[in-house]
Amino acid sequence: MKLKPLALLALSLFPLLSQAAEPLVNRYVVTFPQGDRVAYTGTYASQFPDGLPVGVGSGLQFLRKEGNDLIFATVTDRGPNADSPKAGKKDSKIFASPKFTPLLMTLRVGDGKALATDAHPLHDDQGPVSGLPLPEGLIGATNEVALDDKLMQLASDKRGLDTEGITPDGKGGYWLCDEYGPFIVNIDASGKILKKYGPQAEQGEQGVAGGLPNIIKWRQANRGFEGITRMPDGRIIAAVQSTLDIDGKSKNSALFTRLVSIDPATGKTAMYGYPIDADVYKKAKDAKIGDIVALDDHRILLLEQGGDKNKVMRNLVYVVDLSQATDLSGFDKEQAPEFNDAQQLKSRGIRLAEKKEVLDLRKLGWQQEKAEGMTLIDSQTIAVINDNDFGLQPVLDNPDDYEVDGKGHLTRDGKTVETKIGLKPLEKPQSLNELWVIKLPESLK
Template sequence: MKLKPFALLLTSLFPLASQAAEPQVDRYVVTFPQGDHVEYQGAYTANFPNGLPVGVGSGLQFIRKDGDALVFATVTDRGPNADSPKSGKKESKIFANPKFTPLLMTIRVAGGKAEATDAHALHDENGPISGLPLPEGLIGATNEIALGDTLQQLSSDKRGLDTEGITPDGKGGYWLCDEYGPFIINIDANGKILKKYGPQAEQGEQGVAGGLPNIIKWRQANRGFEGITRMPDGRIIAAVQSTLDIDGKTKNTAQFTRLVSFNPATGKTEMYGYPIDVDVYKKAKDAKIGDIVALDDNRLLLIEQGGDKNKVMRNLVYVVDLSQASDLSSFDKEKAPEFDDAAQLKARGIKLAQKKEVVDLRKLGWQQEKAEGMTLIDNQTIAVINDNDFGLQPVLENPEDDAKKADQYEVDGKGHLTRDGKEVATKISLKPLEEPESQNELWVIKLPEALK
């Protein structure tokens, strides 16, 4: 479904020049003509009589033009899940359909419509994978508790993936990135996992996959790799969504988040610091990367987003130049640069990447919380998409008078909410998200000037 074409117009003494200098936007809501949906037969089936909407848009990759049609590849994340209270000191998540398998899909934009079809379940030699978290104790585990919709504890899965980005591998398949490990995964065109890389385990550690720098194991839970792109020279760049939390001490103050470079041909890795807009946020951890897209061997587009000091969402696209950025790997041996402020980084000779704003999505009318997928159509046109979180949200039912927020409770993993160790009558139900949050919006944006 195509929304009304949108162009932001500025009041100016020279209106024609002003109009020519503004991005032009075609906006679509992604539909599923084959009736795709996520099966749901849980405790709140009455709230979702047709199942759950598919949540594409965690990553986006332009593939080709078919006449006037635009064809994209996209992926889902780990599946329909919702926040729930902690279990002791551990985070927990409600998985509405624990059997969900992350999907690779195609989006075709033509005739005023954006339609998602051709779903392929991600799988390996043992069959379809799941979106459940890794077992506790493995390097990269989030240590969050997986719960069913009645708050009963579920099993973890060392094959679980939370996919968040997609880029071509140059051989007909794709590279994906993941928030758990965090992992970089090579798949074929049918979604079969060919290779998987993750933080290299050190002595005394156990990992699912290796080959990537060990330090990225310190990603915040659910803040692993959020974007991935393949550079023209074949290197893969994966973006850690937010600041690393090394030894639980750096997430609130680090000046940057990491861009990890991986050469599949040689196994060589490097890491660069992307400077977040630290002064805009209450804490550095509030900044999030949405996606990245290669422009050439040294530059890429990057979405930075998050709630500012006034809790106002921002979604900005930057051009990021890595040509003068330091490889952080050598500095990590002395002390991780995440512990340094701006002056200390300079004193150590650490140069972060350079950045320049390209477009502010909020100024164009973007209302979704996050833009999670971005791709380059040509040197003047980009596309962005959100993830609709499978159209569900958790709702606190029958809260106690002095505890109206979910984080004032705990879960016991046996189906109950508790306060101060005592079971309460309060429950968490699952209900549909309202529009526009429940929709997948895809925007095609023509920029005023070519990306040079």
Template sequence: MKNKPLALLLASLFSLTARAAEPDVHRYVVTFPQGDRVAYQGDYASVFPDGLPVGVGSGLQFLRKEGDTLVFATVTDRGPNADSPKAGKRESKIFASPGYAPQLMTLRVSGDKAEAVAAKPLHDAQGNITGLPLPEGLIGATNELALNDALQPLPGDRRGLDTEGITPDGKGGYWLCDEYGPFIIHVDANGKILEKHGPQAEQGEQAVAGGLPNIIKWRQPNRGFEGLTRMPDGRIIAAVQSTLDIDGKTKNSARFTRLVSFDPASGKTAMYGYPIDIDRYKKAKDAKIGDIVALDNHRLLLIEQGGDKNNAMRNLVYVVDLRNATDLSRFDKEQPPEFNDASSLNARGITLASKSLLVDLRKLGWQQEKAEGLTIVDKHTIAVINDNDFGLQATLEKPQGDKQEADDYQVDGKGHLTLDGKSVATRIGIKPLEKPQSENDLWVIKLDKPL
């Protein structure tokens, strides 16, 4: 009995110590004080009378402090879109606002507010670009059939970008990355495109940009570069979102996804393997990178996420060390390492990057499916943000009998859905996302130990 108070005291002290070690999270919902909305006059305009919400958060970069205000740069993706049934073997996608131009925006965080301001559409000498997929036949084409909300086909766009990451260029502008090409894009402070780099075309191939390793053309559709960062020495590191699918054979078994290094000064490239938590997923392709940010010339932070074997979402921030990682470039011509299991990688002398867990966002209460932006505020603080997908989702209208799923149907490319080869009255509509998925959550996380 005499030991009971001491045991209780020790237990209390342990509990307090454990709680004290937890990261401290400040949660914000991003607002748009300038009234920014995406114009929409389509078939479902009555459901969105004020237009569509802007979907920032595809990338995040801390810029500076102004007194007590934190200032970030962020970028949108390709614009409002929703899933629709296949067209034969092709995937299709509804683009609710086909003329939408991906945008740079500034986030200002102060007190209990996180406000997005100063929207700047991406543009080139021809004007604003769009987020429409590239035409078939080009490296970077996704084999998607782009549709308007009446399910009628839209043309591809050679200038189209699906932007997903942002990092400063050190001169007032930014480097961005994209999921189509996949591309690395240099823009000035106003969003004007200065240069674009993508997989270098080989004989018989056509591309809109080059200078990067050809092998990354095998990215899974819409899983190109999902994040990038500028290292202190000036190199750009871009992360392929998921495993490459080389010749359609490796996405389900590859043990890593690629981190591509590009030196803008020399054009030199290298590639490193980031080891996914392969045993946690049903298939390797289910692992996805959210974003990356440099710690120094050898280390970076990286979000790995995706549904696990039990369909539970994982959102984890890792510290990744590239110091002992093998440059994969010299192995690709013999046989890309994506075809190798762990023992074969070892036998070939291939070492993947090392990693250690920094933060499990789910354990801190993260509810969004994805965390798509990651940045470092200071050595004690990081920030993450989700992409709200412009607040819309697809819905099936007037389903036929027991055919209650969109995948039961096909699109005919002429404005109709078909079932067993016959046109039906069923439609794919769009409706608002529910909260919290419709919101842009920004978390500023005070770590329990310095980076």
């Protein structure tokens, strides 16, 4: 078929109209010019002659440009830890550096480098806080047994934090979110804790902090708040990482996870349901939120990730519209909506947030398991970062065959064995802190 001259002219003027523009990615590996390392002198110190790498990247917030450099704030999580066998019916973790304090740090990106500097330990009036779990019996306790690298049980810490997100407070400081409580924490620029919110204790309960809806105490262990953002109107929204497990019965089937809003000026709270890609996962609990970022007073960017039914990792960025989403607060006393299917939600008048995919990190070559920090640089540019888990991993074949007794021993079939759990460095790329700056084909505003 012969093309008419007008059609030929159109093709010459607009040759790319039929081809979707691709995102442009600048990739960096975070380094520490001041030689920042986590001191480690424990049993397996020979594996880490220079100490442990600092694991920044649990949260990310763009601050400003300085010349051609991009300046970010970032935060670590609770510190170097590794999975270990069950302690009876409880999970356990090895804390390689039990005295580690979560850190607020600055990232400077430019000239092909991403440099982490200016570490500020999180602290309160009593001094530096730790990353150790809360005592059993408190709202926010994970009920996991904390061990040192000799498998001796460590004391829990009522002030412990597992920080996972960061956003400015508009006053020179930041709001952080945490996986334990889950907590929302206000700090100043030096890392001093000014205010802490957590699930409000009900009769017979004891909590570390209050002011947030009680129902979020049902977060899965170590799946508390994973992302936080400050809306232009001043509200703070924090994302529960995965589906709530209410009375131990809802995590595998709930169709959504919760976005919790609080206005620090009034204390008013609200909750919205973010619809996970439920059909993609073997179980609903496998979906995880990485981070959230405000676009305006009604829309946020949200990073959803997790292994699908074939155990293939997915890392997708969505625009999420909350303008028509129902506040779930008034529905929980009758029956938590986590127990409802789609038709039941509709019959109760509950609308979940609406979402639209804007980016698939895997299609761009992302190899890390998770992206845990995300921020907006401008209306067309985002940045994402992973957490390298301080570059260590446990060494033990068939860990499910063993238990720990908290007294330095591994047991098997109820008998003490000579087997030891080792610690060794993670291999690349998992050991790296990777930061990507991504220019999107279209504006998000």
